[in-house]
Amino acid sequence: MTLTNTLRGLAVAALFAVPAPVQAQMNPLSNLAAVGAPRDPKVKITFDRYYDHAAVGEIGRMLQAAHPDRCKLSSIGKSTEGREMWMITVSNFKVGDADKKPAMYIDGNIHSNEIQGTETALYTAWYLCEMAPQVAWIDTLLNQRTFYIVPTINPDARDNFLKQPNTASSPRSGSAPRDNDMDGLIDEDSSDDLNGDGHITQMRRRSRLGNLVTSPVDPRLMIPALPGQRGEWEMLGQEGFDNDGDGRVDEDGIAGSYDPNRNWPWRWMPQYVQGGSDMYPTSLVETQNVINFVKNRPNIAGAQSYHNSGGMLLRGPGMQQDEYRPQDVRVFDALGAVGERILPGYRYMVVWKDLYTVWGGELDWFYGARGILTFSNELWTSFKYFETAAQNTDRNDRIDYEFDRLLLFGEAFVPWTKVIHPQFGEVEVGGMKKQYGRAVPGFLLPAESHRNMAFTVFQASEMPLVQIDSIAVKSLGNGLSEVTAITSNPKLAPTHTQQDVENNISRPNWISLEGGEVAAGFIMSGGGGGFFGGGTPVGEEQKVRPARINVANIPGQGSVTVRWVVRGNGPFTITVDSPKGGMARATTAR
Ligand SMILES: [Zn+2]
Numbered sequence: 001m002t003l004t005n006t007l008r009g010l011a012v013a014a015l016f017a018v019p020a021p022v023q024a025q026m027n028p029l030s031n032l033a034a035v036g037a038p039r040d041p042k043v044k045i046t047f048d049r050y051y052d053h054a055a056v057g058e059i060g061r062m063l064q065a066a067h068p069d070r071c072k073l074s075s076i077g078k079s080t081e082g083r084e085m086w087m088i089t090v091s092n093f094k095v096g097d098a099d100k101k102p103a104m105y106i107d108g109n110i111h112s113n114e115i116q117g118t119e120t121a122l123y124t125a126w127y128l129c130e131m132a133p134q135v136a137w138i139d140t141l142l143n144q145r146t147f148y149i150v151p152t153i154n155p156d157a158r159d160n161f162l163k164q165p166n167t168a169s170s171p172r173s174g175s176a177p178r179d180n181d182m183d184g185l186i187d188e189d190s191s192d193d194l195n196g197d198g199h200i201t202q203m204r205r206r207s208r209l210g211n212l213v214t215s216p217v218d219p220r221l222m223i224p225a226l227p228g229q230r231g232e233w234e235m236l237g238q239e240g241f242d243n244d245g246d247g248r249v250d251e252d253g254i255a256g257s258y259d260p261n262r263n264w265p266w267r268w269m270p271q272y273v274q275g276g277s278d279m280y281p282t283s284l285v286e287t288q289n290v291i292n293f294v295k296n297r298p299n300i301a302g303a304q305s306y307h308n309s310g311g312m313l314l315r316g317p318g319m320q321q322d323e324y325r326p327q328d329v330r331v332f333d334a335l336g337a338v339g340e341r342i343l344p345g346y347r348y349m350v351v352w353k354d355l356y357t358v359w360g361g362e363l364d365w366f367y368g369a370r371g372i373l374t375f376s377n378e379l380w381t382s383f384k385y386f387e388t389a390a391q392n393t394d395r396n397d398r399i400d401y402e403f404d405r406l407l408l409f410g411e412a413f414v415p416w417t418k419v420i421h422p423q424f425g426e427v428e429v430g431g432m433k434k435q436y437g438r439a440v441p442g443f444l445l446p447a448e449s450h451r452n453m454a455f456t457v458f459q460a461s462e463m464p465l466v467q468i469d470s471i472a473v474k475s476l477g478n479g480l481s482e483v484t485a486i487t488s489n490p491k492l493a494p495t496h497t498q499q500d501v502e503n504n505i506s507r508p509n510w511i512s513l514e515g516g517e518v519a520a521g522f523i524m525s526g527g528g529g530g531f532f533g534g535g536t537p538v539g540e541e542q543k544v545r546p547a548r549i550n551v552a553n554i555p556g557q558g559s560v561t562v563r564w565v566v567r568g569n570g571p572f573t574i575t576v577d578s579p580k581g582g583m584a585r586a587t588t589a590r
Contacts (some may be wrong), residue, residue, distance in 0.1 A: 013309040036450070038130035042066035044374050047449055048442035050115050050435065051153040052162050053083050059122055060088045060151075067129040069093050070142060076150060077289030079175045085289055088125040090134070091146040092139075100460050102582050103146040103299045105372070105461035107290070108306035110260050110362060111172045112157030116379050116440050116448065117306025121151040121196075124450035124456065140422035145460050148297065154260055161434070165193030167200045167238060168437040173258050173276075174284060180257035183246060191240040194419045194429050201414050201431030203236040205424060210234030217396040218405065220413055220430070239429055241422050261307075262363050263287045266368040267319055268360035277360050291314040294370060298506055301463040301580035303366045304456045309438045311346040311381025313339040313455070316367050316374070318351045318358030320397045324367070325498035331373060331556060334492050335462065339375075339455045345383025351376075371500025373493055375459065377452055384429060384448070397411065400437060412436035426519050462492040464581035466509070466554060471574055471588050480519070481566045487511060487551075487584070488559035495581035496553040508550040509578040511560075515587075516568025521546030526562040539563060554581060 033039040043062045051059065060073035070092060075084035091098040106124060108117020128147065132139045151244045156175035160166070170191065177186045191200045204212075204222070210231035225231045240250040259276025268274075268281035282288050294300055315323060315332045326333070336348030351358055358364070365543040366374040383389055385403040392399040404412040415431035440448045467488050475481040489495060500506050513521075522539030542549050546564065554560050554576075566572065571585040 014130065038127070039134060041126075041130045043126060043130070045122075045126065046440075047119055047446040049212070049445075050119060050439065051122065053159050056118060056122065056151050056155075057084060057086050060086050060125075063088060063125055063129055070132060071125060071129045076293040079154075079156045079289075080174060080285055081156040083159075084151060085150060085155060085286065087293075088122075088151070089146065090125050090142065090148045090149060091126050092142040094585075097417045098146045099297065100299055100583060101144060101146045102301045102465060102580055103148055103297060104463065105148045105150075105294060105297075105300045105303040105366075106306075106456060107150040107153045107304075108177075109152040109154050109158055109304060110286075111307060112154045112161050112174065113169055113172055113434075113438065114306075114308040114379075115158065115161060115435075116308060116445065116475070118133045118151040119159065119445060120306050120379065120449040120452045121149050122384065123446070124453040125149050125151075126394040127453060130459070135518065141457070141461055144465060145463070146299065147460065148293075148300065150290070153290055165191065165198050165200050165239075166204060166434045167191075168330045168432065168434050170200065170434075170438070171253065174260050174286060176258070176284060178257045178278075180252040181246070181248065183244070183252070185252065187245065187252055189243040189248070190252050191238060191248070191250045192243070194239050194241075194421065194427075195414075195417055197414055198416055199431075199433050200239045201429055201433075203239055203421065203424070203427045203429055204233050204416070205236055205427045206232060207234040208232075213462070215396045217394065218398075218401045220416070221398060221401050223396055223397075230482060236421075236424060236427060241424075250463065257286070260284055260286060262359060264360045264362050264365035266360065266365040267322065272357035281360060291365070294366070294372075298564070298579040299582075300372055302459050303372050303373070304459065305362050305366075305376045306452065307376055307378050309380040310378040311343070311383055312355070312378035313343065313346055313348045313470065314351050314355065314363070314376040314378060315348075316351050316361070316364045318361040318364045320352050320357070322352075322364065322368065325502070327494070327498040327555075328373070331493050331497075332375075335373075335375070335459050338458055342455045342458065343377075343451050344387070345381045345389070346377070355361065367497070367499060369505070371497045371505040373459070373497060373502070375456075376454070378453060379448060380438060384440075391456075400432070404432075404436070406525050408441060412441070439445075462556075464489050464493050464495040464554065464556065464578065465491050466495065466576045466581040466584050468574055468576060468584045468586040469559065471572065471586060473570055473588055475569070476565065479567055479569070481569055481572075482563065483513060483516075483566055483570075483572050483588075484524070484563045485511065485513075485576075486559055486561050487554060487576045489554040489556060489581055492556045494553050494556045494558075501552050506579045509554055509576060509581065510548050511551055511562050512548040512575050512577070513564050513566065513572055514547075514575070515570055515572040516545040516564050516566035518564050520565040521549045522563045523549060523551060524563050537561070542589070554578065 063071040072089045212233040214223040258278040262277040265281035363374045416428040469486040
């Protein structure tokens with residue numbers, strides 16, 4: 001897609017972003033709204049294209065203008081090349097303090113070629129804002145939760161992917177200049193778009209020494225020659241030539257040689273152990289910006305970082321040495337099982353065990369250093385081509401070619417054309433376009449974005465949420481009262497992951513009493529048959545500052561009982577203040 005295309009899409013969207021009554025007059029097309037989409041969206045944008053960095057900011061501005069009570073655009077800092085790293089905060093700003101509500105952090109596109117994470121993140125902001133007045137469940141969600149959405153954390157190289165000639169896999173890096181081949185020159189030999197079509201495709205040459213023949217099913221496709229069969233073609237790699245005359249082709253490209261998802265300060269390893277880790281953890285300004293933001297938001301309980309591709313719901317750890325605490329694994333497993341239901345063709349997996357070892361990855365920093373329950377979805381899978389795991393077994397065909405023929409009518413493929421190559425002479429250039437294979441085709445992008453959004457919103461809804469279930473007051477005589485409060489957390493996630501508790505990452509929950517002079521405070525645990533089961537409750541006294549009791553964790557779908565001995569007869573006000581579980585307050589009757 002070209003820049004012009006992007007801007008045209010936005011210009012049309014802006015034209016239609018008019019107040020609803022006027023629009024109703026202008027729209028003669030009477031309709032029945034489908035479920036699962038805003039009936040009358042204030043921001044009319046389509047999710048069948050990939051937006052560049054400027055468009056991401058513009059969409060954020062449009063959402064903020066249309067939904068000032070629910071949507072706010074800001075920046076978490078500037079990228080290497082000075083682009084703003086846009087963040088869209090979504091919450092009901094009229095209810096509570098957004099920066100104190102249990103929050104979900106969402107980003108995408110850390111790998112610059114993995115573009116649709118950005119659209120999924122944008123879709124999430126758009127859908128939640130547009131649907132809150134229409135769907136009670138979302139309205140309640142935004143009263144209770146905050147979403148910090150950073151659609152791209154690699155904005156420089158995103159624009160490179162969109163606007164420069166690339167393959168589906170380039171660039172993966174960011175734009176900080178690096179001398180990949182250590183010849184003293186920076187970015188002197190990147191790929192070359194020989195036919196000038198904006199895509200880096202393949203080069204082939206007719207050759208009796210080649211080992212490939214033309215497929216009888218799809219003449220665009222080359223297949224291995226059978227034993228005894230003479231080859232017709234030899235492959236010469238992807239489009240490019242030796243720009244600097246060092247005998248190597250495309251060895252030092254524009255977009256660096258590092259991997260932004262190996263640059264995080266959790267089990268970071270140097271380049272010779274973990275390729276792409278760059279010079280030291282957080283050497284990249286984009287990494288620093290995310291870390292600085294997240295460490296200042298202790299209310300972030302859950303996180304999602306969207307990648308492509310493969311159809312995976314990934315959790316850490318990235319390396320065998322770091323197996324997650326069992327209490328936390330149970331929560332991940334429960335969320336992952338629902339995710340596999342929401343996302344047909346996706347599998348819930350553990351990075352090191354089911355994929356490969358990653359040192360210094362983003363999700364490991366989120367969980368390891370911050371105790372945040374974090375998933376990384378790998379968007380798009382070949383399952384989606386024909387909605388089956390069955391592959392095309394015809395040796396003369398391939399599933400991506402078949403899908404392109406039957407559903408895209410050949411649009412995803414650049415036809416083979418002759419060009420003169422400076423070193424090879426006459427060759428043919430052709431192959432799959434950069435936005436095919438890993439990115440989602442246009443007609444499927446809204447559905448893919450929706451399902452991934454639904455999983456992440458489900459995770460957000462199951463982040464901790466503290467409540468006060470009951471307060472019992474018993475007179476002890478002599479002006480003393482015994483006050484017993486049961487606080488609970490009905491959600492899957494605990495207020496503190498076990499990783500958080502064991503490593504003292506977040507402050508404890510504070511359960512405090514006002515309305516009397518506190519003589520003693522206790523955390524109770526049920527004796528024998530449980531607290532109300534006839535056993536004798538056992539109290540663990542907090543001798544220092546008993547009016548505010550420190551509770552290390554309120555478990556998921558669990559409760560904690562606290563008790564005070566207080567001089568006074570009430571009314572008493574109990575407050576539960578949880579860094580990741582929100583705040584609850586209740587006052588006893590006079
Ligand atoms: Zn990735």
